Amino acid sequence: MARKNLLQGLMDQAKTEPPAPEEPQQRAPRYAKGAIGAVSQSIADLKSRSVVELDPNTIIEGGLSDRVEHDEAEHATLMESIRTYGQQVPVLVRPDPQDSERYRIVYGRRRVLALRDLGLPVKAMIRDLDDREAILAQGQENSARRDLSFIEKANFARQMVEAGYDRKIIADALTTDKTLISRLLQVAESVPVEIIEHIGAAPSVGRDRWLSFATRWTEQEIQPDQGIEMLDVYACDKSDDRFDALFAWLEKREKQLKGGKPVPLADSPPAPAAEKRALTRPDGKRLGQITRKGDKLRIDLTGKSAQGFDTWLEDNIERLHRDWLANRDEDGRS
Structure with missing residues (x-):
């Protein structure tokens, strides 16, 4: 009964008291007032x-x-x-x-x-x-x-410019300063989108090499179809290697143009970069690393993390190879 009388008193008071004047442009949303408003705000949050x-x-x-x-x-x-x-x-x-x-x-x-x-x-x-x-x-x-790699950020910045956003918004979106935004856009505006897409993310290629690439591309007035044809000739699997191949061609082409020599479409592809892959234990800790470059493979194991596996592998690697050869012959593969 007490609760009912209390609510009734509050309702009567609300009827008799005049509403407080509202301040222009400072009125809080309806849910932000009183206990009910606090609950509504909490639910919204x-x-x-x-x-x-x-x-x-x-x-x-x-x-x-x-x-x-x-x-x-x-x-x-x-x-x-x-x-x-x-x-x-x-x-x-x-x-x-x-x-x-x-x-x-x-x-x-x-x-x-x-x-x-x-x-x-x-x-x-x-x-x-x-x-x-x-x-x-x-x-x-x-x-x-x-x-995100440098070129992916550059491509993102280019799209924001095309969508009509100013450089402050672009800098806020990428959490960087306007100086870097200028560098990103310098590359994105110099290198055609088709070339960026054909090269790919190139995660190990940073700002300086992309700027050098963009300068050579612009100075030599390369057409997108020429660059794509070059990438098809080299046929590299990884984006870093595709960048390296095209960049090496631009460097060589630059020297040939300065020397007045004819510029061939492509020479033999450059040697591929080393491929590295981390090895992990079942508990997620690092075990070592595998490095492959061309037809060479190297396995590096950390003695402390290997816990004796490195010694076992050293003692048994020839037997493992013999077993692999035997199984390969049984399967009929040469």
């Missing part, structure tokens, strides 16, 4: 931070492309990781304004593709973001992960 499961087929592309190639090996590795350990980090999506049943990806494209191929739901955070907010979130998430 919780919903904005909550993670939901979505059908990957309801998530479509959105925003700008921050990758210049789809790496099947990385895709397979990511799928295997998610298959084994599950999706550890949620993606960010926003409602599609044109279809209430769909969402547009802000960041986490590779995770969505992997989960789609695995037939698993996507753990996602849903935010109501406009185009500018979505691009800022995408760029800042990429910068925090630090896994």
Whole structure:
């Protein structure tokens, strides 16, 4: 009864007291006033931070492309990781304004593709973001992960310019200063998009080499089809090697042009760069590294982490090779 009388008193007081005047442009949202408003705000905050499961087929592309190639090996590795350990980090999506049943990806494209191929739901955070907010979130998430190569950042910056964003917004999105933005755009504006896409991410190639590449490309007035033809001649599997091959050709072509010599389309491809792969133990700790360059393979094991495996391998490697030869002969392979 006491609670009822208290509520009645509050209602009577609300009827008799005149409403307080509202200050222009400072009125708080309705949910922000009083105890009920506080609860409503808390619920809204919780919903904005909550993670939901979505059908990957309801998530479509959105925003700008921050990758210049789809790496099947990385895709397979990511799928295997998610298959084994599950999706550890949620993606960010926003409602599609044109279809209430769909969402547009802000960041986490590779995770969505992997989960789609695995037939698993996507753990996602849903935010109501406009185009500018979505691009800022995408760029800042990429910068925090630090896994975009220089040319991928350059390509991302180019797309933002074409979409009409000023350099301050681009700098905020990539969490960098205007000086680096100028360098990124200098490369993106000098090197045709077709060449960037054919080379790929080139993760080990930094700013200085890309700037040198862009300068030579512009000075020699190379056409995109010439560069693509060169890449087809070299036929390198890795993006770093494709960059190296094309860069070496530009350097040689520059010397030949200065010397007044004819410039052939291509010579023999340069030696491929060494391929390195980390070896890990079942507990995730580093075991060593495998390095392959051409037809040579080197295995480096850390004695402390190997825990005697290095000695065992040294003693048994010839026997392992004999067993491999025997099994290969039994299978009928030469």
